[in-house]
Amino acid sequence: MMEYKGYRAQIEFDQDAELFHGEILGIRDVVTFQGCSVAELKAAFQDSVDDYLDFCASKGKTPDKPYSGRFNVRISPELHRRLEEEARIHNTSLNQWVTQKLAADGQNL
Known part of the structure; x- marks a missing residue:
């Protein structure tokens, strides 16, 4: 893996x-x-x-960023409800709770 x-x-x-x-990768x-x-x-990579x-x-085009930090996941309404409840129990937002778990x-990885 190379980065620049x-x-x-x-x-x-x-x-x-x-x-x-x-x-x-990622564009x-x-x-x-x-x-x-x-x-x-x-x-050659840097060039x-x-x-x-x-x-x-x-x-005049905005270059793709390697990753935006956003992605959407489709889940069942039941799982969504359970995740939201778990986040509330931990006194955090659903987004923050899922981010911490991921x-x-x-x-x-």
């Missing part, structure tokens, strides 16, 4: 081509890069992020 300006990329190695290639746009060495790969940001600016469980 808040963007993260997944890296793979193509043994046949003897080439590293990567793709920026709708497809931004890829490649290199034959770690140094080349790192430079790709910079090019993406420059392209968006030139088009963060605790996320430690094991």
Whole structure:
């Protein structure tokens, strides 16, 4: 995993081509890069992020952020009720309670 300006990329190695290639994660746009060495790969990743940001600016488009911090989950009304009750018992909002639980469980990811 590589990170630059808040963007993260997944890296793979193509043994046949003897080439590293990567793709920026967490955005709708497809931004890829490649290199034959770690140094080349790192430079290509940073250039790709910079090019993406420059392209968006030139088009007046807001670049995708890697993650907004928001996501919607559809659950049953019964589960929704139970979660809301649990949050109230702990004197917190449903959002804060779920965030705490996800963060605790996320430690094991």
